[in-house]
Amino acid sequence: MSEKTGQRLLLQGNEAMVEGALAAGCRFFAGYPITPASEIAELMSLRLPAVGGTFIQMEDEIAGMGAVIGASLAGVKSLTATSGPGFSLMQENLGFACAAEVPCVVVNVMRTGPSTGLSTSPAQGDVMQARWGTHGDHPVIVLAVSTVNDCFTVIVQAFNLAEKYRVPVIVLSDEIVAHTREAVVLPDPAAITVIDRMRPAVPPEWYIPYEDNSRGVPAMAEMGSGYRHHVTGLIHDVRGFPTERPEEVDAFIRRLFHKITNGFTEIQLTNPVMMEDAKIAVIAYGAVSRSALRAVRQARSQGIRAGLLQLITLYPFPRKAVEAVLAQCRRVLVPEMNMGQVIREVKRVNRTTEIVRHNRVDGQLITPAEIYAHLLAM
Amino acid sequence: MMKEERYELRFGGAGGQGIILAAVIFAEAAGIHEGFYVCQTQSYGPEARGGRSRAEIVISSAEIDYPKVLGMDLFLAMNQTALDAYSADFKSTGILLADAALVSQVPTSRALLLPFTTIARQQLGDALAANMAALGAVGVVCGRVGLASLEKAVASRVPAKFRELNIRALHAGAEAARQQDLAALPPFIDSDEEKEV
Numbered sequence: 186m187s188e189k190t191g192q193r194l195l196l197q198g199n200e201a202m203v204e205g206a207l208a209a210g211c212r213f214f215a216g217y218p219i220t221p222a223s224e225i226a227e228l229m230s231l232r233l234p235a236v237g238g239t240f241i242q243m244e245d246e247i248a249g250m251g252a253v254i255g256a257s258l259a260g261v262k263s264l265t266a267t268s269g270p271g272f273s274l275m276q277e278n279l280g281f282a283c284a285a286e287v288p289c290v291v292v293n294v295m296r297t298g299p300s301t302g303l304s305t306s307p308a309q310g311d312v313m314q315a316r317w318g319t320h321g322d323h324p325v326i327v328l329a330v331s332t333v334n335d336c337f338t339v340i341v342q343a344f345n346l347a348e349k350y351r352v353p354v355i356v357l358s359d360e361i362v363a364h365t366r367e368a369v370v371l372p373d374p375a376a377i378t379v380i381d382r383m384r385p386a387v388p389p390e391w392y393i394p395y396e397d398n399s400r401g402v403p404a405m406a407e408m409g410s411g412y413r414h415h416v417t418g419l420i421h422d423v424r425g426f427p428t429e430r431p432e433e434v435d436a437f438i439r440r441l442f443h444k445i446t447n448g449f450t451e452i453q454l455t456n457p458v459m460m461e462d463a464k465i466a467v468i469a470y471g472a473v474s475r476s477a478l479r480a481v482r483q484a485r486s487q488g489i490r491a492g493l494l495q496l497i498t499l500y501p502f503p504r505k506a507v508e509a510v511l512a513q514c515r516r517v518l519v520p521e522m523n524m525g526q527v528i529r530e531v532k533r534v535n536r537t538t539e540i541v542r543h544n545r546v547d548g549q550l551i552t553p554a555e556i557y558a559h560l561l562a563m
Numbered sequence: 564m565m566k567e568e569r570y571e572l573r574f575g576g577a578g579g580q581g582i583i584l585a586a587v588i589f590a591e592a593a594g595i596h597e598g599f600y601v602c603q604t605q606s607y608g609p610e611a612r613g614g615r616s617r618a619e620i621v622i623s624s625a626e627i628d629y630p631k632v633l634g635m636d637l638f639l640a641m642n643q644t645a646l647d648a649y650s651a652d653f654k655s656t657g658i659l660l661a662d663a664a665l666v667s668q669v670p671t672s673r674a675l676l677l678p679f680t681t682i683a684r685q686q687l688g689d690a691l692a693a694n695m696a697a698l699g700a701v702g703v704v705c706g707r708v709g710l711a712s713l714e715k716a717v718a719s720r721v722p723a724k725f726r727e728l729n730i731r732a733l734h735a736g737a738e739a740a741r742q743q744d745l746a747a748l749p750p751f752i753d754s755d756e757e758k759e760v
């Protein structure tokens with residue numbers, strides 16, 4: 186790292202992603218190369234051994250994701266990178282990481298799908314998959330990058346959020362961002378904020394691996410450190426063992442969500458540009474936000490009061506920032522390289538009618554009486 | 564905010580001609596050694612070699628928003644197929660630089676045809692150095708990125724045993740371009756001509 190700091194370098198998005206991951210403390214990569222993400226694996230295979238880290242090319246993406254979870258449980262910050270077809274294969278193990286609260290970062294360099302699609306062409310078709318690709322009710326953090334500089338800074342944030350909240354963080358890149366080369370100056374590692382997971386402050390015999398606390402994020406002991414504990418994808422109690430007791434299931438699922446909602450203000454990252462007096466706005470993310478920025482500047486030069494809200498965090502959806510834009514502007518454009526995925530989220534928060542919610546997450550069926558009680562009150 | 568001055572280049576050819584490498588070297592020369600803001604992008608098919616290959620470079624005095632070409636100031640075409648496929652988007656003051664050995668028909672009168680592949684084969688003994696000969700000419704025609712910067716970028720991007728060959732190719736291409744009289748070309752491409760018919 187040090188020999189590259191402070192110099193002007195011509196880097197691809199994928200290369201900046203590797204430098205950012207290393208700066209954030211990533212010391213393990215497992216995966217399977219795929220266009221347009223291959224350079225991340227390629228460069229990691231060169232750089233990780235030099236910093237005492239481990240690179241493994243696995244037999245496929247399922248195993249890659251599995252190895253990432255194992256390495257993280259052993260206390261090492263871990264990364265994998267793939268594109269659509271590989272991301273589909275990772276979904277099952279990604280769910281395990283959500284359930285067992287294993288910090289890790291998954292980069293998905295989006296290409297055109299479905300299926301093998303167009304292997305060398307960009308797209309933004311995996312937004313909903315990033316949020317909901319693995320089954321079951323689960324929180325996850327999804328960030329999007331739009332420039333080479335972003336690739337560095339956002340993946341540092343991804344690792345920090347993964348560690349702080351014990352949650353998988355998915356970084357959505359796309360073929361354009363991944364393969365664009367720009368002249369960048371990498372920040373001094375000493376100037377970068379790096380967050381590490383909280384480790385137990387109690388002796389091993391007192392350690393309760395999934396015990397709640399004010400942050401909702403249990404302290405995490407690495408495997409092999411004497412803090413023996415059980416890790417499972419089954420819904421588990423505070424000691425990590427399977428449970429079906431409704432009150433324990435409910436507490437577990439709600440804590441998984443609470444720990445993320447607690448952090449909304451620092452997790453929901455957006456970048457408003459020329460929004461102060463905007464009457465119309467573009468809401469964009471990824472490479473498209475660069476096109477949007479240009480269009481907005483052009484409109485401004487014509488005296489049109491346009492603005493841009495670039496979304497860095499896609500999930501949890503930054504509704505506060507979006508609602509402010511919707512309240513301020515008479516028209517909002519949401520350009521996307523898909524048939525419309527984030528626009529659904531924008532429309533969702535653009536309500537004028539009150540929407541009532543009712544949720545139950547304790548493994549029990551919602552009863553007719555519960556629903557009826559709402560209907561009476563509406 | 565500094566006045567934005569974009570200069571946009573596209574390189575096109577067959578996969579295996581070193582189109583993308585040439586673009587990466589140009590981008591490094593412009594971005595690292597000349598201090599421009601730079602964005603270099605590319606598009607290519609799934610084939611390992613063959614097929615068409617295209618790379619673009621935008622250099623600017625100000626931060627670059629849209630990273631791809633909006634209108635070409637310079638188009639380097641290394642074969643007829645790429646020339647035919649990628650000639651759209653010329654600025655009216657744009658200029659075409661093509662390999663005379665592999666291109667026979669050009670769509671604009673603002674064109675310089677130089678025999679890069681022949682120069683590489685006959686003067687340097689290796690036709691594969693044609694991309695570097697072309698890059699030397701690109702440097703001269705664009706007038707923004709000096710030969711010294713291109714040399715430094717070649718030195719950092721090309722394996723040691725090919726460095727000397729590639730640098731000689733740069734010089735040979737630049738020399739061929741210097742012998743051309745750019746001022747003799749029509750001043751701009753008049754796309755409105757057909758309206759007068």
